[in-house]
Amino acid sequence: MSESIRTLRAGGRAAVPLGVAGLPFGLVYGVAAAESNLSTWLGVAASWIVLAGAAQLTMVSLFDDGAAWPLVIGTALLINARFALYSTALASAFRQFPARWRFTLPYLLTDQAAALTIVHYDIEQDAARRRWWFLGAGLTFAMGWWTGTLLGVFAGDLIPADVDIAFAVPAMFIAMLVPTVVSRPMLAAALVAGVVTVVGAGLPSGLNVILAAVAAIAVVRLVDVGRG
Amino acid sequence: MSAALQILAVGLGTYLLRVSAIAIVARSPETSDATQSTMRLIAPAVLAALLADQLFVRRGSVTLHWPWLIAAVVAGVVAYRWRSPGVTMLVGIAAAWLLDSAM
Numbered sequence: 594m595s596e597s598i599r600t601l602r603a604g605g606r607a608a609v610p611l612g613v614a615g616l617p618f619g620l621v622y623g624v625a626a627a628e629s630n631l632s633t634w635l636g637v638a639a640s641w642i643v644l645a646g647a648a649q650l651t652m653v654s655l656f657d658d659g660a661a662w663p664l665v666i667g668t669a670l671l672i673n674a675r676f677a678l679y680s681t682a683l684a685s686a687f688r689q690f691p692a693r694w695r696f697t698l699p700y701l702l703t704d705q706a707a708a709l710t711i712v713h714y715d716i717e718q719d720a721a722r723r724r725w726w727f728l729g730a731g732l733t734f735a736m737g738w739w740t741g742t743l744l745g746v747f748a749g750d751l752i753p754a755d756v757d758i759a760f761a762v763p764a765m766f767i768a769m770l771v772p773t774v775v776s777r778p779m780l781a782a783a784l785v786a787g788v789v790t791v792v793g794a795g796l797p798s799g800l801n802v803i804l805a806a807v808a809a810i811a812v813v814r815l816v817d818v819g820r821g
Numbered sequence: 822m823s824a825a826l827q828i829l830a831v832g833l834g835t836y837l838l839r840v841s842a843i844a845i846v847a848r849s850p851e852t853s854d855a856t857q858s859t860m861r862l863i864a865p866a867v868l869a870a871l872l873a874d875q876l877f878v879r880r881g882s883v884t885l886h887w888p889w890l891i892a893a894v895v896a897g898v899v900a901y902r903w904r905s906p907g908v909t910m911l912v913g914i915a916a917a918w919l920l921d922s923a924m
Contacts, residue, residue: 769868773865
C-alpha cells in the first residue's frame with residue numbers, strides 16, 4: 594500500500610467517531626427536509642451542494658416560512674461565514690499544496706474536518722501527508738453526513754416518536770470543542786465566545802455566532818499582547 | 822427564485838467562503854508568530870459559539886432547557902475524561918433523552 598493511501602486511511606480513521614456522529618446530525622436534517630415542502634431530491638442534493646448542517650437546517654425552516662430568497666441566501670451564508678475563519682487557520686498549510694488540491698479540498702472543509710485538521714497539523718509537517726490526511730478526514734465526516742441525510746429522508750418515519758436525537762448536534766460540538774482547548778488563551782476564547790453568543794441572541798441567526806467568535810479572538814489576543 | 826437555485830447559490834457562496842483565505846494567502850510570505858497565535862484561537866472560539874447558540878438560544882431569545890444543559894455538562898466531563906468523540910456523543914444523547922423523559 595502506498596504512503597498516500599496509508600495517510601488517507603489514517604485521516605479517515607481519525608474522523609470515524611465524528612463521521613459516526615455526523616449520522617444522527619444528518620438524520621435530524623433529513624427528517625426536517627422530508628417534513629418540509631422541499632422536494633425529496635432537493636433535500637438530499639443540498640447535503641452534497643452545501644455540506645453544512647446548521648445552514649441547511651435553517652434553510653429548510655426558512656423555505657417552510659416562505660421567506661424571500663435574499664433572506665434565505667443571506668442567512669445561510671452568514672451561518673457559514675465561520676468557514677472563512679477556518680480557511681484562514683488552514684491557509685498557511687494549504688499554500689504548500691498544488692493548486693488542484695488547494696481549490697478542491699476546501700469543498701470538504703466542515704467544522705469537524707477543521708477541528709481535527711488544525712490539531713493534527715501541529716504534529717504533521719509534511720505537505721503531501723497533510724493533504725492526504727485532510728482528504729481522508731474530510732471525506733469520512735462528509736460520508737456520515739450524506740448517509741445520515743439519506744436515512745433521515747427515506748427512513749425517518751422508522752424512528753420512534755419519543756426518541757429525541759436533536760441533542761446529537763450540541764453533543765457533537767462538545768465532542769469537537771473539548772479536545773481543541775489545550776491552553777489558557779484557548780479556554781478564554783471559548784468562554785468569551787460562548788457569553789457573547791448568548792448576549793447577541795437577538796441578532797439574526799448566524800450573526801451572533803460569527804460576531805462572538807471574532808470578538809473572542811480579538812479580546813484574547815489584545816489581553817495576550819497587553820501582557821507582553 | 823426557485824428553491825433549487827437558492828440551494829445552488831448557497832453552495833457556491835459556501836465554497837467561496839471555504840476557499841477564501843486559502844486562495845488569498847497562497848502567494849503571501851510565511852505567517853508570523855502573532856498570526857499563528859491568533860489562528861490557534863479560531864477553532865475553540867467558533868465551536869464554543871456554535872455550542873452556546875445550540876444550548877441557550879431558541880428563535881432569537883435566550884432559553885434555558887435544563888435537561889439539555891445538564892446533559893451538556895455530563896457530555897463535557899466525558900469528553901474531558903475520555904477524549905473520545907463517539908463516547909461523548911453516545912453518553913450525551915442518552916443523558917439528554919433520559920433527563921428529558923424524567924424532568
